[in-house]
Amino acid sequence: MEYSPLVRKLFATLPRCGELTAGPGTTVAGEAMALERGAWVRLEARLEGGRLVDCAFRAWGCPHTLGAAAIAAERLVGWRVGTPAPVNAHALAALLAAPAEKLGRLLVVEDAMQALLQGASGLQLPVSAH
Amino acid sequence: MEYSPLVRKLFATLPRCGELTAGPGTTVAGEAMALERGAWVRLEARLEGGRLVDCAFRAWGCPHTLGAAAIAAERLVGWRVGTPAPVNAHALAALLAAPAEKLGRLLVVEDAMQALLQGASGLQLPVSAH
Amino acid sequence: MQRPTDQPIFLDHAASAPLEPRVAARMCECLRDPALQANPSSAHGPGRAAATIVAQARAQVAALIGAEPAAIVFTAGATESVNLAVLGTARAAPVGHRHVVTARTEHRAGLESCRELEREGYEITWLRPGSCGAVSPEQVGAALRPDTALVSLLHANNEIGVLQDIAAIAALCNERGVPLHADAAQSVGRIPVDVNALGVALLSFCAHKLGGPKGVGALYVRRRPRPALRPLVFGGGQEAGLRSGTLATHQLAGFGLACELAAQELPGEEPRVRALRERLWAGLEPAAPVWRNGAVEPSAPGILNVCFPGIEGESLLFALEGRLAAASGSACSSASAEPSYVLTAIGRSELAAQASLRLSLGRGTTAAEVDAAAVLLVAAVLRLRRAAPPTASERIA
């Protein structure tokens, strides 16, 4: 398996892997698991004022999966309720120069992100509707 | 193919190969040819007073055949009419340490010798019968 | 052979062991000697000089397994040996003998040659070993039939190292007149192997697992009674007609010397490597949970197959990249993401199989390397576990 420099860098440092920093706001999480596909991703974020102010991931999977989860966590920071998802599986694949057979796993990352965004939107909606 | 020291020596020197030396007496010859077996042997000898006093061979065949023909020629010198052949194929095979598959060719040498001895005996018989 | 410091710790001896430096020297001598360049089948002097080297090699190879030199057929490797044994025996079997017994945990050489026999109309009994990894003599005995043409089994499993009880199985087979083939590529040169004590009709092995060169192997074919064999390759009639093709003098010289050296060093090496393997296992404890795949003993000394539940295999290998060379599954399939069929056949889940690593030690392996490898592995596993969702170690097992 060949890994792009970005995959190598993300795998070596695993940025945003682990726990959220403490802080105000609500914690939302999104998780997707497809063990048979080789990926399980959990994203957590802190939502404050309709904006994700921190994000962390945990993942089980190949280096591309871990790298994609790290990018997703990074891009989620700053996301505002009501705006489109900051990234999707195809974009992640392009960023990581992932081979085609890895797309299934990157979709698991996308699913986890969507789950988190939906959760965040659901939490936030009544507030902003007022 | 492995060759015994005697085969090597005889092949290198081919003693008694070629023409008879000039001299008194009668020339007798014996020849046997079995090209399909890989041997063709011609023996010539000078017969004087019921005794072979010189012998020479020519042969086409493998080194064992040539060596056997040389031994036969050597042994024939001194042979007296009425005595047994001085050597046979099995004895030649033993002397030369020839492998079993060579016996057929050595029998050709024996055949040539027998032909010569019969010729010599035929020539001589009327004389000694007187 | 000095390992340069930029080279990873090599724990993949089961895939291929480094060439023994004395073997390399001997091979280079052969390659360079102007008097040894001829075809060993040629009748002239240079040909006979090469043939002498071949004969010496045959004697050395035969001696390692207690065989007569005339019982050795040289091949291009264990794969070819196994195929010649399996396809050759089955295709030469008496009419109506179209049943073969083997196991699901065989090396792919045995597995795929049996699959080929299936395509040719043979019936295969695929034995499934217990979680220890070995099939029992009783299983084999129960599978034998009047039309059984061959039993073919690994001696030491190439992924988990477990030994099968070939001697007991051979006793059953010999009683029934069924030839037994053992694939001993992972045992010859690593533990004592004696074909007469084992009682096998056929035994496959190769040079590159025991310090010899890649691309050369041998099939032992018992002389009395001699199993009938149909060649795979036809031509000049070398190797008593069983394997045509110009013999590779330098390869055989290397194989022969490697066998001689292995025989000499085996009494010391076997316990040394076995102890290092256990030291490595002990060193992995801080990475708990960590499981051992297959029975601990009886086994080839150098193979440790471990499962790190909660860990994804590709990430583990990547975490070790450049520092530790090991295999997930066997060499030939480790490039693919398929879980090991050996581990699933002995009852591991697909996820546990993917979370497993084969660490294989050999002649060059040192205690320092083993300790360093354990440290690397523990660090990588703990880091990946921390990165994974909290319950991964339970879910992924």
Next chain:
Amino acid sequence: MQRPTDQPIFLDHAASAPLEPRVAARMCECLRDPALQANPSSAHGPGRAAATIVAQARAQVAALIGAEPAAIVFTAGATESVNLAVLGTARAAPVGHRHVVTARTEHRAGLESCRELEREGYEITWLRPGSCGAVSPEQVGAALRPDTALVSLLHANNEIGVLQDIAAIAALCNERGVPLHADAAQSVGRIPVDVNALGVALLSFCAHKLGGPKGVGALYVRRRPRPALRPLVFGGGQEAGLRSGTLATHQLAGFGLACELAAQELPGEEPRVRALRERLWAGLEPAAPVWRNGAVEPSAPGILNVCFPGIEGESLLFALEGRLAAASGSACSSASAEPSYVLTAIGRSELAAQASLRLSLGRGTTAAEVDAAAVLLVAAVLRLRRAAPPTASERIA
């Protein structure tokens, strides 16, 4: 490579050519490099380093015959390549296609694999070449049938050197959709060989005839249209599943370099060797009567097959022993006393065949050697002629 003075003049390059010293050096480098010891199928760094060497070798080997690297299947030698081509294509042919065309003058690898097909129920058309030694495209065209699965022919004959018109034969075969296999073991590296210009579907060759190591060969398998092939050996799935078994890095490195060097040197070597062969032939004139077996041209440059009527072959070889290494018939059969089936097939009598010698020249051959060889041969022939009964030269011819 300096030939020590106690070594005979080597005129048996067709049996096996001495290893090119630069190839030996490269192989020894590979054998000794600690970074190149892993299995080239292993996914880790050391495995990939070995795989890089293999990929380079594949490109070098492919380049020599104008092929894409992916069209090369590495084998253990030309015998295996020929068997894979012949048995593999016939066994993979569509149902009902059980007819194969070949010639009586093939190398035993081709001959015996076709005989094996006969045992498997295939029908073989055995073409008989004219006294030139080559079958004509017309003969092949007339033999083709709707159920023909394969045509398999030598490019250069290994005993007499004559070239068959593979390009014209391929044109006929391609028109009819019949795959053509050429055994080019004696032509690749000695004359320009381009698979596209030839139009073959399959082409066999090996390293040790062109300055590379023994024990490694290649089968070119055309990509478009790709002939269907059934493997001989099953296992790890190397070589796109066509030939399983661990690849021998050092052997392939040697094969690759030998191909590269052969390609570089061919433009000079081919005419040089051809001229030396004619010089040798001219030097034999004092031994008249002496005949040349097979057509002079077109031919591989290094093979001169001569008949010395009246001379027994074994004695001739023995007379030269230790001074000149040559073959009566081909290497693999020269140990036996059988007359060459190639020479009898082209119309020589058994006796004339037994009175024949194959003198094969190669890269190392010098003019001085050729001259010395001619002197030795003339002396030996004249001596044996004098020892033979007077009419031997007429009877034994």
